[in-house]
Amino acid sequence: MEGQIYRIRYEAFSRFSTVLFRERSFDGIAEALRVNLKYLFNFHVFRISFNWNNFFIHITVSANAVQVQKQESYLPHEQVLLQKGVPVYLTDFSTLNLPASYALEPDEKPELWGWLFAREECRIVISLLSGRSKPFAGRDVTFVKLMAENLESKLLELCLFQELDKQHALISYINQHQQEVIQERTQEIAAKNEKLLEVSIMNAHHLREPLSRILGLVTLAGYCTTPEELKQQLLPMLQTSAHDLDTALQEVIQKATAELDELKA
Amino acid sequence: MKKIMLVDDAEIANFITASLIGHINPQYPVYNFTEPVVALTNLDAIAPDVIFLDLNMPVMDGWEFLEKLEEKGLQHKVYILTSSTSKFDRQRATNFANVEEYLVKPINKDKLSQILQQL
Numbered sequence: 101m102e103g104q105i106y107r108i109r110y111e112a113f114s115r116f117s118t119v120l121f122r123e124r125s126f127d128g129i130a131e132a133l134r135v136n137l138k139y140l141f142n143f144h145v146f147r148i149s150f151n152w153n154n155f156f157i158h159i160t161v162s163a164n165a166v167q168v169q170k171q172e173s174y175l176p177h178e179q180v181l182l183q184k185g186v187p188v189y190l191t192d193f194s195t196l197n198l199p200a201s202y203a204l205e206p207d208e209k210p211e212l213w214g215w216l217f218a219r220e221e222c223r224i225v226i227s228l229l230s231g232r233s234k235p236f237a238g239r240d241v242t243f244v245k246l247m248a249e250n251l252e253s254k255l256l257e258l259c260l261f262q263e264l265d266k267q268h269a270l271i272s273y274i275n276q277h278q279q280e281v282i283q284e285r286t287q288e289i290a291a292k293n294e295k296l297l298e299v300s301i302m303n304a305h306h307l308r309e310p311l312s313r314i315l316g317l318v319t320l321a322g323y324c325t326t327p328e329e330l331k332q333q334l335l336p337m338l339q340t341s342a343h344d345l346d347t348a349l350q351e352v353i354q355k356a357t358a359e360l361d362e363l364k365a
Numbered sequence: 366m367k368k369i370m371l372v373d374d375a376e377i378a379n380f381i382t383a384s385l386i387g388h389i390n391p392q393y394p395v396y397n398f399t400e401p402v403v404a405l406t407n408l409d410a411i412a413p414d415v416i417f418l419d420l421n422m423p424v425m426d427g428w429e430f431l432e433k434l435e436e437k438g439l440q441h442k443v444y445i446l447t448s449s450t451s452k453f454d455r456q457r458a459t460n461f462a463n464v465e466e467y468l469v470k471p472i473n474k475d476k477l478s479q480i481l482q483q484l
Binding site for chain 1: 377378380388421449469472
């Protein structure tokens with residue numbers, strides 16, 4: 101008889117595991133718990149609190165209702181479990197200020213059970229409220245542990261998926277942003293290049309003017325018949341033109357330096 | 366004798382051109398202007414057979430000078446004489462019917478002589 105009951109419960113557990121395996125959302129897992137949990141053991145309220153990194157999932161199953169919380173909100177007895185790490189068994193917990201669903205008739209003789217399963221970065225707190233009409237016995241703990249293992253890997257998987265999605269979204273965003281930045285920079289560089297080219301062309305023309313005069317004057321020097329003609333007429337003009345060329349060159353250097361500073365900024 | 370007008374804001378540039386012309390033939394009457402506006406007002410009085418025109422000048426540049434000629438319907442032969450080797454300037458010069466040729470400074474005596482002989 102005992103063996104028979106166990107067999108049925110293992111089948112129920114196996115069915116629950118299969119359903120769990122396919123679930124892709126926290127709400128789906130909560131629903132699977134609501135439907136299947138009652139075939140594994142008795143309880144008034146069953147609660148699982150899962151934590152990994154920044155993820156906190158609290159699922160509360162009672163009678164036919166299920167509640168999912170995705171922010172950190174441990175109940176007092178769960179906090180005790182997290183602190184002490186040893187299983188909890190309470191028959192009087194009136195001072196804990198638990199939610200209304202934990203309040204049973206006195207002759208129901210409520211019992212509050214709790215276990216902490218901590219592995220690597222995951223922490224699972226499982227607690228359940230039983231009573232005379234929903235008796236929970238020590239041997240049922242086996243199923244709680246089995247379920248805790250299954251739930252842990254499933255919840256962790258979902259958290260990892262969500263984390264992955266978040267990272268993926270972040271990476272996509274960064275990529276997109278980077279592409280925009282690259283495009284912008286490329287355009288900027290092209291514009292600066294063009295401007296620099298324009299400046300260099302302008303500069304070259306600016307320099308050619310006094311240079312062309314010097315070249316012209318040198319040509320004229322070839323036609324000079326007396327040293328006086330060269331010295332008195334052409335030399336002052338050569339001087340002026342050479343000076344103009346020097347001024348123009350210095351302007352070009354100054355402008356190019358300013359341009360370079362601007363580019364570096 | 367053909368009359369020659371030089372328009373260049375750099376006095377030395379005009380001196381160079383005028384000197385070369387003098388070496389070719391001192392008989393040529395050469396009128397040189399450093400201000401294009403003044404050159405324009407003297408066009409009628411001088412009636413030059415050829416104008417050597419610089420491009421890059423303050424107040425009125427060579428292009429404006431050419432536009433004024435067009436506006437007034439004047440048909441003077443113009444040789445652009447500039448230090449600019451820019452292909453854009455060279456291209457732009459072809460838009461003006463007055464412009465005979467685009468010359469880059471410094472012009473040599475042979476080229477100048479050839480131009481003057483064709484007048």
